[in-house]
Amino acid sequence: MTTQSPAQSRFSRLLLTGAAGGLGKVLRESLRPYADVIRLSDIAPMAPATGPHEEVVPCDLSDKAAVHALVDGVDAILHFGGVSVERPFEEILGANISGTFHIYEAARLHGVKRVVFASSNHVIGFYKQDQTLDALSPRRPDGYYGLSKSYGEDMASFYFDRYGIETVSIRIGSSFPEPQNRRMMSTWLSFDDLTQLIEKSLFSADVGHTVVYGVSDNAQVWWDNRYAAHLGFNAKDSSEVFRDKVEAQPPVAADDPAAIYQGGAFVAAGPFE
Numbered sequence: 001m002t003t004q005s006p007a008q009s010r011f012s013r014l015l016l017t018g019a020a021g022g023l024g025k026v027l028r029e030s031l032r033p034y035a036d037v038i039r040l041s042d043i044a045p046m047a048p049a050t051g052p053h054e055e056v057v058p059c060d061l062s063d064k065a066a067v068h069a070l071v072d073g074v075d076a077i078l079h080f081g082g083v084s085v086e087r088p089f090e091e092i093l094g095a096n097i098s099g100t101f102h103i104y105e106a107a108r109l110h111g112v113k114r115v116v117f118a119s120s121n122h123v124i125g126f127y128k129q130d131q132t133l134d135a136l137s138p139r140r141p142d143g144y145y146g147l148s149k150s151y152g153e154d155m156a157s158f159y160f161d162r163y164g165i166e167t168v169s170i171r172i173g174s175s176f177p178e179p180q181n182r183r184m185m186s187t188w189l190s191f192d193d194l195t196q197l198i199e200k201s202l203f204s205a206d207v208g209h210t211v212v213y214g215v216s217d218n219a220q221v222w223w224d225n226r227y228a229a230h231l232g233f234n235a236k237d238s239s240e241v242f243r244d245k246v247e248a249q250p251p252v253a254a255d256d257p258a259a260i261y262q263g264g265a266f267v268a269a270g271p272f273e
Ligand code: NAI
Pocket: 017, 018, 019, 020, 021, 022, 023, 024, 041, 042, 043, 044, 059, 060, 061, 062, 079, 080, 081, 082, 083, 084, 085, 094, 095, 099, 118, 119, 120, 121, 171, 172, 173, 174, 175, 176
């Protein structure tokens, strides 16, 4: 596969899981140029299709047969569905661990060759905020959620090595309209930069299994994307424009995990029983 611009090689049909979620609603609009049809899927209610460029297909990721039917006929998968915060293991197990397995098995059976996986900074959440990481830094998951994303990255690696299915695993920092706290001044990823990164992940040649940190061009970042340079991702936004607003918040105590760890409060979520 050679690198092509979206205009040269739109996909016929892209699958977006997690379409009812915070990022899914944004991507439903911003990914429109990249495919003739976007198949939107979630377990939660979604707005009806707004035209022939959309298909709305409810699906529980933990249901193997349903996921296999969901993937039939798509050219590439944007896997954003699942539990997106720290929760008891049993909840993570069905949606994230079984769910990601179902997505890759369905990709294999239906000949899908490219996946973009919404991984998370919580695969490395137990590193301190004064450490700089790259894609080769050993993972240090900060909970069951982070473990499930770490497993998803390993699954992506395995399905490339064994079956040639290529994946870009995006370790998303904090993708919201604005950074919500001091930690997110470093981890923020704007929606425009996320969209650009997904475009690069879909259309770059020979990605194999690439791990990239999904972060904007913030003033202080903890992540070095040297091993994802082939994607050509060039973040345009910066959290700096929100600094005054964020620093008007009450200060965080020096011993608060939010001020110490890259994963912030996630490192202290749980136990649940
Ligand atoms: P979200 O929680 O708003 O969206 C996730 C969606 O997955 C929800 O609509 C939910 O209904 C769906 N889902 C949950 N269990 C499911 C199941 N069993 N079957 C089918 N769908 C199921 O999360 P958000 O913020 O939109 O994130 C999207 C993805 O990006 C998630 O995978 C999340 O882990 C990842 N991510 C997001 C970050 C962010 O800052 N927004 C940071 C790092 C990773």
